[in-house]
Amino acid sequence: MMDDQIWNLLAKKVANELLPEEEKELARLLQQHPDASYTKEILTQGWKDKQKPFSPEEESIALEKHKRRLESAMAVEEVSTPSRRGNIRRMTIRIAGVAAALTMAFFMGRKWWSQPKMDENLQQLVTHKGSRSQVKLPDGTTVWLNAGSKLDYPKQFTGNQREVTLEGEAFFTVAKDARRPFTVRTRTFSIRVLGTEFNVRAYPQEDSAVTSLLTGLVEVVLDEKRNTVIRLKPNEKLSVPTAQLLEEDTVEVDHTIPVVIKLIKSPLTVMKDSVITETAWVENKLAFKRLPLEKVAVMLEQWFGVDIRFKNETKKQEYLTGVFQNESLEEVLKALELTGSFHFKTDSDGIIWIE
Numbered sequence: 001m002m003d004d005q006i007w008n009l010l011a012k013k014v015a016n017e018l019l020p021e022e023e024k025e026l027a028r029l030l031q032q033h034p035d036a037s038y039t040k041e042i043l044t045q046g047w048k049d050k051q052k053p054f055s056p057e058e059e060s061i062a063l064e065k066h067k068r069r070l071e072s073a074m075a076v077e078e079v080s081t082p083s084r085r086g087n088i089r090r091m092t093i094r095i096a097g098v099a100a101a102l103t104m105a106f107f108m109g110r111k112w113w114s115q116p117k118m119d120e121n122l123q124q125l126v127t128h129k130g131s132r133s134q135v136k137l138p139d140g141t142t143v144w145l146n147a148g149s150k151l152d153y154p155k156q157f158t159g160n161q162r163e164v165t166l167e168g169e170a171f172f173t174v175a176k177d178a179r180r181p182f183t184v185r186t187r188t189f190s191i192r193v194l195g196t197e198f199n200v201r202a203y204p205q206e207d208s209a210v211t212s213l214l215t216g217l218v219e220v221v222l223d224e225k226r227n228t229v230i231r232l233k234p235n236e237k238l239s240v241p242t243a244q245l246l247e248e249d250t251v252e253v254d255h256t257i258p259v260v261i262k263l264i265k266s267p268l269t270v271m272k273d274s275v276i277t278e279t280a281w282v283e284n285k286l287a288f289k290r291l292p293l294e295k296v297a298v299m300l301e302q303w304f305g306v307d308i309r310f311k312n313e314t315k316k317q318e319y320l321t322g323v324f325q326n327e328s329l330e331e332v333l334k335a336l337e338l339t340g341s342f343h344f345k346t347d348s349d350g351i352i353w354i355e
Contacts, residue, residue, distance in 0.1 A: 130305025
């Protein structure tokens, strides 16, 4: 069960009253209480009609019942000391606001994260920029979902396969089941495992997709029809280009000619204090080693939910190294700026410009 502190912070987030330090505390608590992540996404996302709408009479009756519930909630007796009375009053109002948001969602119809109608057996977890979530799948597998990512998974795994679909980045600790392999599907490749720990980064807007293995054994399936499979051992990663070599709508493609794809198989990147850059985000650490500023900017956009642009294109290829934990965006940028590689400014619209 979620504690009162999580409910309080979630209510403040819905009311747009969450302070920066409270945002960090909420993120920490959500990592400790995975079941609360689902509630958080429900409360903070928009809704889309999926079911038959209510008749005007039904809406009127339901709305009237809800008004009575709100009046009852607002009328809760406030037993407190004078110094805390205002806080309890505000908390009562926020709880009522959460109830109102849920009721509005009820009237508008249930949906799954603004996506087309899905199979009734499927669920979808979405994290937007600036947020991360954790979920335990029906088989006991634990998944950490990074910012700007989507994970489709079934309510129950059936048959002799366990399969999920990922867009973005996730870290998997797969529950062992020798009879049922676990498969992660992305737009670029699939990963087959029995029980292991690995990271997958497959954002559609990036030029490569990467699988990083910590423990166990995985098979990266590039082409199921041709059975093109690459096995990874612990502490190895595989990078696969995602860019289309040919546009099929403008160029006729001869599928009998094998396409040569440049694959990069390499060790994981280990920094000081045994920080592994590929999986540091799971421990709430932002880490990179000799990474172009252009890609660092993308990481910062996802991590903090901001917009970063370049006035000086030559700065994109400046290579940077850093490990950050609990620092604000401004603190990270100022620390990187001390390298002398770039300067940054924030305009009136909140856009950060690299120059």
